[in-house]
Amino acid sequence: MSLPTRGFSFRVDAEDGDARCGVFETPRATVETPAFMPVGTQATVKSLTPDDVASTGARIILANTYHLWLRPGAESIASHGGVVGFMKWPHALLTDSGGYQVFSLAKHRTIDDDGITFRSHLDGTMHRLTPEEAMRVQALLGSDVAMVLDECPPGDAPREVIENAMARTTAWAKRCLDTEPAAGQARFGIVQGGTELDLRMAHLQTIAALDFDGIALGGFSVGEPPAQMYELLRDIAPAMPSDRPRYLMGVGTPTDLLRALSSGIDLFDCVLPTRNARNGQALTWGGRVNLRQARHRDDEGPLDARCDCATCTTYSRAYLRHLVKADEMLGPRLLSLHNLHFYGSLMREAREMIRVGKLHTWVESTLERMDAEDEVGGIEG
């Protein structure tokens, strides 16, 4: 039950097929799994207060090391009691290693076996990210869970490139574990391997043999068809250590979450619910709702009749559409609250269904209902 790092534990309470329902304990929070972690990139889940975020059921959020390292700076955040003290989030926090954003945002990055040199996208200053630096910065940020630095190859990379990224990720994982652990901070390893099942299984074996508190799958949802990810997860997830949390990084849509947890994934994070909210899109039990569509103009009904969040119990679709069309900040705020509430409810219901052994039927009927009313890409009104 106890994980390698003192103060952390994980236990599986119920199983249903490959899916499992459990509890991940950190020094700051009790996280019921499967769980979705809202993304608070810059020490804020965009537009929402910590109270808002907690009201959606979330007990662990993610912050991005790259952003906070560059602004306001890791030392500054450390002096304010870490990210949780700075933003007044009273529950658990996971930080990524910074590597993924160095690749997607920074300029002039060069990677070698020792680390990555890059230019800040904010002010052009040069920085060096190594496995050791990633752990040092995350120790300053004070997260409950730190991620090791990995190399995530492009989705369409040839086999050889994937193998090289795996080897580098393994070497970096060991170097991360060789650093002095920060008190109260668990460390998760990352499995790469692209969409090649044999590579994934081999790398999983390597990473699982190391002394990590949890195992993550990186490099998914980077362009491959969702069905291919689901198929891979059906083999990979059950092969991951059953006594440690399994985390699928950067995923995903409601369908992605239901498919992945059915295969035994415990933790998820994704910008989708908050980013789509800022674009006027709601995720609901009836599928995706694009509030820019003209058909909502006179709709007195709630966004999602099945949802009990403050947005759905207070406002009409007509009003939410007005806010989106008028580019009013309250729109993204109310939709972010709803979308995260929906993700939280999806996880809570999934846990209940696993406990009573009815997950499969519930997943299929939930997906069917979402498909029926999905209105993405509809006509702008």
Place this chain on the structure above:
Amino acid sequence: MSLPTRGFSFRVDAEDGDARCGVFETPRATVETPAFMPVGTQATVKSLTPDDVASTGARIILANTYHLWLRPGAESIASHGGVVGFMKWPHALLTDSGGYQVFSLAKHRTIDDDGITFRSHLDGTMHRLTPEEAMRVQALLGSDVAMVLDECPPGDAPREVIENAMARTTAWAKRCLDTEPAAGQARFGIVQGGTELDLRMAHLQTIAALDFDGIALGGFSVGEPPAQMYELLRDIAPAMPSDRPRYLMGVGTPTDLLRALSSGIDLFDCVLPTRNARNGQALTWGGRVNLRQARHRDDEGPLDARCDCATCTTYSRAYLRHLVKADEMLGPRLLSLHNLHFYGSLMREAREMIRVGKLHTWVESTLERMDAEDEVGGIEG
């Protein structure tokens, strides 16, 4: 005590010099005066929910007829129970006539004695605003208080232009009163006259003689020096009917409010607290605070130690500065909440001071303290 329109009343409870403390009752709310009305231009006080707004002490807000008439449309809003039903604001609402925004936002506007023809800034469609149309649209918006259509001359207009605007405003005021009253909707007249005291007093006499539920001063804070406005108000405000609410439109800074209520003004509205919040500026008991300044970077203290709003009791200046610098939506939200809370507290304390006959001393010491720490225009950090 009863005002001309059924369901509305106003009473003065206490006086201190020219200042007064009273209660304005509408069918939807009990508004203690002096009161500040937050601006909810497009049926939303930017970034805030109705609960947030009510938590600042506000019981009446303002919405802009021009914006809502063009989008989503007055008939649409009427079908949703008016602005208050649409946005779920459970207290009172005042709407302006639309005239001011036609002049500041619309394209190709032409004014004649009958009304104003203009092109929408949103889609270029042509519209016609007349005194009768302003009342018809406001009836559809369902506000507690409708404002008559007036002509507001530029701040530097010559005397003849001001006199013409006054004459037209008088004629339009009578036409507004000649329209069929909407049930539960009071009507306020507007006094123009620029910065010419004799014109202001003459027009006040004209408008005060009409059957309005309240009297507003338009055309202030349009470029003239604040001291000139304070001087004019010292003569004009006490000459306004004492048995009806006195409303100073579009004003202003904390100093403006304290000076104007000292002369006997009861109601204010202004975008300043919410607009400045979106620019990273807080208004506090210690003066204006520009959160972009470097000196707040490591400040663990609250924005305003005297304030008990959620922003000041939860977050540090360092965190608020980070949100502003990182252009995070939570920044404007938390600063808007604080700024409106500060305005609400300023009004509440002013009412208390009027009741105990200590307004003058309190105003002077409050202004002195604000001046001492004012940091507008400071160095960007």
